[in-house]
Structures are given as C-alpha cells and as structure tokens.
Amino acid sequence: MKPFPVIGIVGSAGTYGRWLCGFFERRMGLRVVGHDPGDAGSDAPEVLLEQADVLLFATPIRLTAALVDDYVRLSAGREAGRLWLDVTSIKQGAVDAMLRSRAEVVGLHPMTAPPKAPTMKGRVVVVCEARIDRWRPWLQGLLDALEGECVHASAERHDRMMALVQAMVHASHLAQAGVLEEYAGDVGGLAAIMPFRSASFELDAAIAARILSLNPEIYEEIQFGNTHSADMLDRLLARLSELRDLVRRGDDAARARFRARFLQSREAFGAQALAEGNYAYERVGYLLADLAGRRFASVHLPEDRPGSLRTLLHVFERHGVSLESIHSSRTPGGEVHFRIGFVRGTDAATLAAAVAEIDDSGIGRVLESG
Numbered sequence: 490m491k492p493f494p495v496i497g498i499v500g501s502a503g504t505y506g507r508w509l510c511g512f513f514e515r516r517m518g519l520r521v522v523g524h525d526p527g528d529a530g531s532d533a534p535e536v537l538l539e540q541a542d543v544l545l546f547a548t549p550i551r552l553t554a555a556l557v558d559d560y561v562r563l564s565a566g567r568e569a570g571r572l573w574l575d576v577t578s579i580k581q582g583a584v585d586a587m588l589r590s591r592a593e594v595v596g597l598h599p600m601t602a603p604p605k606a607p608t609m610k611g612r613v614v615v616v617c618e619a620r621i622d623r624w625r626p627w628l629q630g631l632l633d634a635l636e637g638e639c640v641h642a643s644a645e646r647h648d649r650m651m652a653l654v655q656a657m658v659h660a661s662h663l664a665q666a667g668v669l670e671e672y673a674g675d676v677g678g679l680a681a682i683m684p685f686r687s688a689s690f691e692l693d694a695a696i697a698a699r700i701l702s703l704n705p706e707i708y709e710e711i712q713f714g715n716t717h718s719a720d721m722l723d724r725l726l727a728r729l730s731e732l733r734d735l736v737r738r739g740d741d742a743a744r745a746r747f748r749a750r751f752l753q754s755r756e757a758f759g760a761q762a763l764a765e766g767n768y769a770y771e772r773v774g775y776l777l778a779d780l781a782g783r784r785f786a787s788v789h790l791p792e793d794r795p796g797s798l799r800t801l802l803h804v805f806e807r808h809g810v811s812l813e814s815i816h817s818s819r820t821p822g823g824e825v826h827f828r829i830g831f832v833r834g835t836d837a838a839t840l841a842a843a844v845a846e847i848d849d850s851g852i853g854r855v856l857e858s859g
C-alpha cells in the first residue's frame with residue numbers, strides 16, 4: 490500500500506465532493522482525481538478506476554448503490570487491494586453495493602453539512618467498517634486527519650440510529666414549518682411570531698430554516714430511503730394523536746394520563762442526561778441572548794498568534810468600554826471572528842472610536858458593529 494495514495498472522488502463537483510477534494514489535497518497532501526457529470530472538466534470514470542487507490546462516493550443517496558454497481562462492473566476486479574469509501578447519509582444500500590466489489594470497504598457518514606472549517610473537529614463521523622484489512626492503518630490516519638468524533642457501527646445499526654437522529658428530527662421540524670405556514674394567514678409569518686419567541690422556539694425555527702435551506706433531495710431520501718423511518722413516523726404520529734385526544738378530552742383523567750405518558754419520559758432520559766441536556770440548553774439560551782445584544786462588534790483577527798486577542802481587548806479597555814460577552818464564531822463565508830457584546834448603555838461614539846482604532850491599526854478587521 491502506498492503511503493500517499495491517489496484519491497478518486499465520484500461526485501467531485503457536489504457539496505461534499507468539493508469539500509473532500511480540498512481536504513485530501515490541502516490537509517492530507519494527496520493527489521485527487523474526480524468525476525462528476527456536473528463538471529465537464531472533471532476526469533472520466535476510467536481515470537478514477539485506473540489511478541485511484543482510494544475511491545470515495547459522494548453522490549446523491551438515491552443513485553449511489555446503482556452507481557457503485559456500475560463502478561464494480563467497470564472496475565472488473567482492478568479494485569482488489571484498494572479501498573472504497575462513501576459518505577452517503579443512508580449506509581446499508583451503499584455499503585452492500587461496495588461489498589459486491591473486491592475492494593476493502595468502509596462507509597463514512599459525517600453528521601454535518603460540509604463545515605466551513607478545514608476538518609470535522611467537534612463533529613461526529615459515523616464509521617461503518619465493512620471489510621477492512623491492509624488499509625486499516627491508513628484509514629486511522631484519515632480519521633485522525635479529519636479530527637472528528639468517530640463512532641463505529643454496522644451499516645444496519647447506523648440506519649436504525651438515523652431514523653431517530655435524522656428522520657425524526659427532520660420530520661418534526663418540517664411538520665412544524667408546515668403548521669407555521671398554515672397559521673401565517675391568522676397570526677402572520679415567522680417575522681410576526683419571532684418577537685414573542687422563547688429560546689426553544691428560536692432554536693426550532695433555526696433547525697427548520699436550516700433543513701429548508703440545504704439540499705432538498707437529501708431530506709427527501711432520509712425519510713423515503715431509510716427502511717426504518719416509516720416505523721418511527723408511526724410512533725411519532727401515535728404520540729401526537731394521543732396528546733391531541735387527551736387535550737380534546739381535557740378532564741382530570743386525561744391530564745393524569747398526559748403526566749404518565751408524556752412527562753414521565755424524564756425517567757427514561759435518566760438523571761444525568763436530563764442534567765446535561767438542561768445545562769446544554771441553558772448555555773445555548775445564554776448564547777442566543779448574547780447574540781441578540783444591541784451593542785456589539787464582530788472582529789476578525791488576521792494574525793492567529795498568542796496574545797492577539799489580548800491586544801484587541803486592550804483597545805476596548807483603553808477606551809473605557811466594558812465587555813459583557815465574547816464568543817468565537819464563523820461568518821457564512823467561514824471566517825473565524827470574535828463577536829463581542831458590550832454592556833447596556835455603552836456610548837455609541839466611544840465604541841465607534843474603539844472600532845475605528847482596531848480597523849486602522851490592523852489589530853483586527855471589524856466585520857460588523859452596532
């Protein structure tokens with residue numbers, strides 16, 4: 490096995506394909522060949538089959554198994570001793586198809602849209618080792634380079650989990666989005682509701698917005714392509730129907746039943762999960778509150794060196810501006826910045842002077858302030 494294998498990406502012009510090309514080339518220093526019918530300049534499938542030591546499928550869920558079968562046929566045994574990977578959100582079909590080749594096979598599922606960061610740091614990556622032997626050390630090197638939090642599972646277990654982690658979450662939020670749409674005529678759309686928001690509503694609306702902003706084919710297939718999703722939907726619907734029936738009845742017995750059937754889930758969660766989830770929610774709640782603060786500055790620090798943040802904060806100190814919060818975040822373009830919130834009553838002119846000094850001195854680039 491070569492220490493620097495050539496990577497072939499099927500679907501190289503897609504959202505994940507592009508991220509992965511950049512990752513393998515820039516982060517791992519590997520040569521990448523890619524095929525995508527959406528990119529006339531991409532390599533022919535035969536180039537991938539001839540040159541790629543590692544072949545990775547980053548293609549639409551619905552097409553992947555059949556596409557892998559095409560590659561198995563075209564490869565005609567040349568894949569023996571090579572490694573085939575995929576990043577399909579549903580694993581059983583893709584992994585089964587790859588196993589029909591003679592290659593070593595591992596299914597991967599990054600539990601995130603391609604991050605704006607160069608690695609999967611802080612994100613989960615599900616790893617379905619289906620047939621792995623000589624490529625194991627290289628696979629470990631790949632997972633280390635990805636910097637994700639790896640969880641190992643069979644393709645079957647992965648798909649069962651995804652019926653809950655993805656299909657249920659997406660279904661609930663798409664249903665909420667549909668209900669909001671139905672009520673829009675009466676109460677107004679989201680813009681009319683937002684001023685009344687709780688942190689829970691804001692988060693749920695953000696999740697729905699996220700789902701509705703990304704690739705619709707993926708969300709369709711996560712419902713329709715996972716053999717376990719219909720059963721999950723039956724249970725979700727049964728719970729909601731039961732709750733609706735109890736509320737319609739409205740008597741003491743119905744309330745008692747509600748407490749027993751719905752609020753008792755706290756027992757099933759367990760004390761530790763409740764405490765951790767509750768704390769996570771509170772932290773996110775404070776974050777949302779901080780982000781809603783009116784006096785703020787978002788600053789990108791061009792120099793990633795020790796002490797650069799202190800230099801930035803020192804400017805505010807010298808101008809007598811007091812900080813209330815500070816969070817690191819990324820712009821939609823992927824640029825890391827610090828969003829600094831200032832205490833209520835901060836004088837706009839004093840803040841503007843501090844902001845101008847930061848910009849003019851080159852300590853940081855102010856992306857936004859208010």
Ligand SMILES: NC(=O)c1ccc[n+]([C@@H]2O[C@H](COP(=O)([O-])OP(=O)(O)OC[C@H]3O[C@@H](n4cnc5c(N)ncnc54)[C@H](O)[C@@H]3O)[C@@H](O)[C@H]2O)c1
Nearest residue numbers: 500502503504505525527547548549550576577578601602
């Ligand atoms: N985008 C995400 O959030 C996300 C997250 C995790 C996993 N995934 C998985 O990654 C895979 C790709 O998703 P995406 O978001 O990049 O989709 P995408 O639609 O952006 O990209 C898919 C690419 O496959 C190409 N393609 C279609 N037919 C092909 C063929 N015959 N040969 C080669 N390429 C072909 C398309 O032209 C397209 O460029 C999917 O299986 C998806 O489940 C996506």
Ligand SMILES: O=C(O)C(=O)C[C@]1(C(=O)O)C=C[C@@H](O)C=C1
Nearest residue numbers: 578599600601602655699703707
């Ligand atoms: O929006 C995100 O970043 C996601 O997490 C996308 C998401 C998800 O909603 O579960 C969608 C499809 C992929 O399979 C993985 C993750």
